[in-house]
Amino acid sequence: MSDMQDMEKTESEEQIARIAAEMRLANDGLSDQDKAYFCDARPQAVEPYRGIMEKFANWARSQSLWILGFGTGCGAIELRPLMTSRFDMYRYGIQPRPTPRQSSVFVIGGYASVKTVKRIVRSYEQMQGPKFVLGLGSCTVNGGMYWDSYNTINRIDYYIPVDVYITGCMPRPEALLAGFNRLKQMIREGRCEGMNTYAENFDWYKANQKQIIKDWNMPDYNW
Amino acid sequence: MNSISAAASAGTGSGSGTGTETGTGTGLSGERFPVRERFPVWKDKFSLVSSMIQRQDLAFVQVPMQTTVAFITHLRDLEGYAHLVFFTAIDYIEDGIFRLTYMLHNYRRHHDLGVQVDIPREDAGMESIHHLWPHGATYQRELKEMYGIDFPGSPGVDESFVLEGWHDIPPMRREFDTKEYSEKTYYPRPGRVTYDPTEYMKEKLYPSEAETW
Amino acid sequence: MNAILTKALYTLISLFVITNYGLLLGGTMARVRAKVQGRIGQPVWQPYLDILKNNFKRTGIYHGVMFYLGPVFRLAGGLGTYLFIPAVYGSAVFSNFSFSGDLLLVMYFIFFGQLGMALGAGQSGHPYSPLGVSRGLAQMTAFEVPFALAVIAVASQHQTLSITELVAAQQGGILNWVAFTNPLAMIAGMISFLGMTMGNPFSVVIAPQEIPIGPPTEMQSSFLGMLQTNRAIFQGAKLVLFMNLFFGGATNIVSMVVKTFLIYLYTVVVGASFPRFRTDQSIRFFLGVPTLIGIAAVVIQML
Incomplete structure (x- = not known):
């Protein structure tokens, strides 16, 4: 009996998976010429490894954080001192990387406007998972001192999943290092599955993004 | 004039x-x-x-x-x-x-x-x-x-x-209410409190600083 | 048959050792560089963690067959370079396949990886990748000139292109090293070595952290992990090659480690002391004084 149920369940799950795989993104914002350049498949949640393997992988991930600094606002100015001799983030295994493809931590440096959130979303989607997001400064939490502006995003976590927020205006580099160490701890505990959250709640995130980005002229999911 | x-x-x-x-x-x-x-x-x-x-x-x-x-x-x-x-x-x-x-x-x-x-x-x-x-x-x-x-x-x-892609009235015109627009559009995070700086500093942080104000 | 299996086993051991040695050497030198800058620096084992992390990535983007083959070619270039050089002279395990290849083959392999990488990077479609590749190839062509002249000088000095025979000719005392018997060739070779390691004065090709450019711009996940592994092997192979050419090779693994460490340290010291050249500057540099020194070395041999 239970076997039957299991079989039915797996069948329906397979069906759902098949339907999900067949669901193509519209990419309506693109011209016909550009459509060929971009994939129209939805992002899929990736099952983590099980047991000790995932723990080991998470440990390696936490020890090698390559950051993609996104200097949207004034907060990014606190990112530079981290590289200097005084704060020396390299000793924690943190390095800057120039391209979203290679980096694993996305640091949102300060307030984001509608114009920059477009770029944030594209950069975030280009990163290869597992990827982590660090909101730097009060502006990423609730808009900070620009909260009632006509173009300042109040909550960055409505558009991409955020793992750790570092409050302050500006947070000192020490606070940033503390934030990185908190992120490391969370990665080791396996609590940073932002990429899967994004894939599972893809429609919600896209709806939020499209609500503020009125001229959607980019692919719906940017590999 | x-x-x-x-x-x-x-x-x-x-x-x-x-x-x-x-x-x-x-x-x-x-x-x-x-x-x-x-x-x-x-x-x-x-x-x-x-x-x-x-x-x-x-x-x-x-x-x-x-x-x-x-x-x-x-x-x-x-x-x-x-x-x-x-x-x-x-x-x-x-x-x-x-x-x-x-x-x-x-x-x-x-x-x-x-x-x-x-x-x-x-x-x-x-x-x-x-x-x-x-x-x-x-x-x-x-x-x-x-x-x-x-x-x-x-x-x-x-x-x-x-x-990019602005559809409302031009934002720097004074009849445009940025606060209302922001609250309508950008999901304000609940819990924002505004304090009077003088009062707040008096009771919280630097009582001596507040005297000079 | 048995001999082949033994050789295969020895090769694997040799590769394993050089990979780990290259990785640890890279980590150590990053630490040395950090000390120069007054920092603590990353842990020595950081390269392992980076490679592990990259290989544990859950997703990866590929852009076509050549994109897959690019890192493979690069790795083949690294392996080929290493496997035709005797790492330790006279050792059964670490002499690799040096009996079947000579200096010209090794020089070809040094170039080969970069060419393969150019194909892979080209297919990634990222405009910065070909830019980085063209910079890399231009600089490579420039430093090959003094290097080739140094090799010609050394080869004509000892009348052989076989690396094993070159090492054999340098045995029997420190004064038999090419560094002392043919100092001009050594100088030209060691200057071109700076370009070959892509250390600081000539690091604009990769410059991974300052400018978003370079051949691996679009490489990610395990592609990047593979490139990093290759970097360690390639680095070890180049160090061993220069040790063999100019500094008398090594008869045991300890002297190999000491000598290669010192050669690497020399590039790090130069790199920590000098700012970065632009590509056109580095080409002009290599085609200037180092080339003249190389020509002088060859001419002296001919006389």
């Missing part, structure tokens, strides 16, 4: 503006542009509305819409104000006008002259100055986007400049 230059408008042409007293053509002040002597000439030619000497190196004149571009061209070509420092607008919603300010700079005399012109808020539009300074087009593009002031003929004036 209204706000800034209202007080100064009385002194038009008489050479006794309410601004700082300027020298009489000797020493350092002699290197500045003799605006005071030029005011009557300009008034005859371009029918200035008002004028004001703000500082030794800064003066404002107000001209009607019709003669503005002719006046600016005259300043640029004949009076040496060859540099457009900035071009901006102020929204006087109470008077139903936008006040445009063309800030010009004379390199030889190191003198700034602000040319102000009031234009009606309804169907706001102004002659373009992109033919005088190419970068004027950029300012006009921004004014079109932020205030909705049209500059027909200015290159790219209808393209978006800073905002």
Whole structure:
């Protein structure tokens, strides 16, 4: 009996998976010429490894954080001192990387406007998972001192999943290092599955993004 | 009249503006542009509305819409104000006008002259100055986007400049309520509290600092 | 048959050792560089963690067959370079396949990886990748000139192109090293070595952290992990090659480690002391004094 149920369940799950795989993104914002350049498949949640393997992988991930600094606002100015001799983030295994493809931590440096959130979303989607997001400064939490502006995003976590927020205006580099160490701890505990959250709640995130980005002229999911 | 230059408008042409007293053509002040002597000439030619000497190196004149571009061209070509420092607008919603300010700079005399012109808020539009300074087009593009002031003929004036895909009324117009718009659009995070800084510092942080306020 | 299996086993051991040695050497030198800058620096084992992390990535983007083959070619270039050089002279395990290849083959392999990488990077479609590749190839062509001249000088000095025979000719005392018997060739070779390691004065090709450019711009996940592994092997191979050419090779693994460490340290010291050249500057540099020194070395041999 239970076997039957299991079989039915797996069948329906397979069906759902098949339907999900067949669901193509519209990419309506693109011209016909550009459509060929971009994939129209939805992002899929990736099952983590099980047991000790995932723990080991998470440990390696936490020890090698390559950051993609996104200097949207004034907060990014606190990112530079981290590289200097005084704060020396390299000793924690943190390095800057120039391209979203290679980096694993996305640091949102300060307030984001509608114009920059477009770029944030594209950069975030280009990163290869597992990827982590660090909101730097009060502006990423609730808009900070620009909260009632006509173009300042109040909550960055409505558009991409955020793992750790570092409050302050500006947070000192020490606070940033503390934030990185908190992120490391969370990665080791396996609590940073932002990429899967994004894939599972893809429609919600896209709806939020499209609500503020009125001229959607980019692919719906940017590999 | 209204706000800034209202007080100064009385002194038009008489050479006794309410601004700082300027020298009489000797020493350092002699290197500045003799605006005071030029005011009557300009008034005859371009029918200035008002004028004001703000500082030794800064003066404002107000001209009607019709003669503005002719006046600016005259300043640029004949009076040496060859540099457009900035071009901006102020929204006087109470008077139903936008006040445009063309800030010009004379390199030889190191003198700034602000040319102000009031234009009606309804169907706001102004002659373009992109033919005088190419970068004027950029300012006009921004004014079109932020205030909705049209500059027909200015290159790219209808393209978006800073905002992308803005569909509401131009955000720098004062009838636009940014707070309401922000709350409607950007999911404000609950829990924001506003404290009076003086009271808050008194009870929380630095009692001694608050005394000095 | 048995001999082949033994050789295969020895090769694997040799590769394993050089990979780990290259990785640890890279980590150590990053630490040395950090000390120069007054920092603590990353842990010595950081390269392992980076490679692990990259290989544990859950997703990866590929852009076509050549994109897959690019890192493979690069790795083949690294392996080929290493496997035709005797790492330890006279050792059964670490002499690799040096009996079957000579200096010219090794020089070809040094170039080969970069060419393969160019194909892979080209298919990624990223405009910065070909830019980085063209910079890399231009610089490589430039430093090959003094290097080739140094090799010609050394080869004509000892009348052989076989690396094993070159090492054999340098045995029997420190004064038999090419560094002392043919100092001009050594100088030209060691200057071109700076370009070959892509250390600081000539690091504009990769410059991974300052400017978003370079051949691996679009490489991610395990592609990047593979490139990093290859970097360690390639680095070890180049160090061993220069040790063999100019510094008398090594008769045991300890002297190999000491000598290669010192050669690497020399590039790090130069790198920590000098700012970065632009590509055109580095080309002009390599085609200037180092080339003249190389020509002088060859001419002296001919006389």
